[in-house]
Amino acid sequence: MPLEIRTIPCLSDNYAYLAHDPDTGATAAIDIPEAGPIIAVLAETGWTLSDILITHHHYDHVDGLADLLAAHPARVIGSAADAHRLPTLDVEVNEGDTVRIGNEIGTVIDVSGHTINHIAFHFPDSAALFTADSLMALGCGRVFEGTKPQMHASLQKLAALPGDTVVYSGHEYTAANAKFALTIDPDNPALISRVRDVTEKRANGIATVPSLLSEELATNPFLRANDPAVQSQMGMTGANAADVFTEIRTRKDNF
Numbered sequence: 001m002p003l004e005i006r007t008i009p010c011l012s013d014n015y016a017y018l019a020h021d022p023d024t025g026a027t028a029a030i031d032i033p034e035a036g037p038i039i040a041v042l043a044e045t046g047w048t049l050s051d052i053l054i055t056h057h058h059y060d061h062v063d064g065l066a067d068l069l070a071a072h073p074a075r076v077i078g079s080a081a082d083a084h085r086l087p088t089l090d091v092e093v094n095e096g097d098t099v100r101i102g103n104e105i106g107t108v109i110d111v112s113g114h115t116i117n118h119i120a121f122h123f124p125d126s127a128a129l130f131t132a133d134s135l136m137a138l139g140c141g142r143v144f145e146g147t148k149p150q151m152h153a154s155l156q157k158l159a160a161l162p163g164d165t166v167v168y169s170g171h172e173y174t175a176a177n178a179k180f181a182l183t184i185d186p187d188n189p190a191l192i193s194r195v196r197d198v199t200e201k202r203a204n205g206i207a208t209v210p211s212l213l214s215e216e217l218a219t220n221p222f223l224r225a226n227d228p229a230v231q232s233q234m235g236m237t238g239a240n241a242a243d244v245f246t247e248i249r250t251r252k253d254n255f
Contacts, residue, residue, distance in 0.1 A: 002126040003104055005168065007207060008041055010034045013172045014060050015209055017130060018047065019123070021102025026050040028101045029074070030121065030130045031170060033060050035067035042072060051101060054078035055132035056118040057085045061170065082117035093119070111158065113151025114141030122161065129161060129213070132170040137211045138194070139177035140222040141170075143249060152225065152245035159223050163214035174198050174208035180255045184221040184248055185230055191219040221248050 004020040010033035017030040018041055028051040029038055042049060049072040055061060056079070065076070065087050077099055080092035093099060095110035099121060106123040111134035118141075121130045133141035134151075135158045143151050158167075178195040185191050194215065198208050217223050224230045225244035231237045236244050 003101060003123060003128060005126075005128060006041055006045070007168070007210065008037050009172075009207070010037050010064070011060060015168070015170055015172065015207075017168050018042070018045075019101050019104075019126075019128065019130075020045070020047050021104050024102030026100075026102030028053055029068065030168070031055055031061040031132055032064040032068050035064035035071065038064065038068055039071050048072075049074045051099075052076045053099065053121055053130065054086055054089075055120065055130065055170070056115045057082055058115065058133070061132060062087055079117045079119045082115075095119070109157055111135070111154040113143050113146040113148075113154045116145045118154075120158065122165075124162075127162065127165050128168060129158065129165050130168045131158065134158065134169075135167055135216065135220075135223075136169040136171060137167070137174040137177065137209050137216070138181050138198070138220050139173055139252070140220075140249070142253065148246040148249050149242040151249065152242045155222060155245075158213070159217060161213060163212070163217065165213040166210045167213055167216060168210045172207060172209060174211075175202045180252050181219065181221050183255070184233065184251070185219075185224065185227075186233070187229065188219065190215075194219045 001022050006018045008016045014033040020027045027047040030053045052074050075090045077091040078086045078089045093108045097108045099106045106121045109120045111118050111120045114133045178198045226241040
């Protein structure tokens with residue numbers, strides 16, 4: 001059976017996730033912005049926490065870890081290369097390594113850019129991709145530590161996954177991302193329709209995360225740097241896709 005996944009709002013605009021394997025009862029939390037909301041969902045569901053998957057070191061993804069572990073001891077998994085600035089890890093992983101949630105096997109993907117050694121977790125049998133601050137709904141994370149070409153390369157890894165992959169990203173930034181996306185790809189009917197849907201959902205307090213990868217490929221400007229329409233709109237027809245991405249990210253930084 002596929003993983004049962006619960007989206008948990010945390011802080012002002014973060015998301016954490018619980019992924020539960022109904023066959024074994026194993027449950028993993030992905031990122032811990034704060035403990036309280038996650039503990040509440042564990043109580044509501046009766047699930048027993050077995051693992052915690054950490055994507056990167058930023059405080060709004062790890063600050064609740066100590067409190068969660070105090071209430072629900074579990075195995076903590078994170079990037080081996082980033083272990084020096086993560087909370088204490090029980091299991092250190094690198095790109096290509098596998099992780100398990102019960103019977104479900106996931107793969108670790110290095111998505112450096114937002115931070116160096118940021119990782120994502122892909123569980124293909126459940127078509128689930130936990131991306132945190134790499135690929136986001138209609139956007140991508142700001143490039144704090146890596147380079148923009150590095151972020152482009154990281155996103156290309158994710159773009160190559162099956163289109164029915166569900167993208168569980170780290171923040172509710174979609175409305176702001178939508179406004180920017182229209183400046184890059186204003187004549188895209190799929191984007192115009194999606195922006196309308198996002199606007200309606202946010203007006204009614206409905207989450208816009210997770211999203212489908214196929215939808216991101218059709219509407220997210222950060223995945224469309226090689227699209228002739230996007231390049232034409234930006235005055236960069238025929239340019240290298242990494243250079244186009246760099247310009248898109250630079251414009252977003254100044255938007």
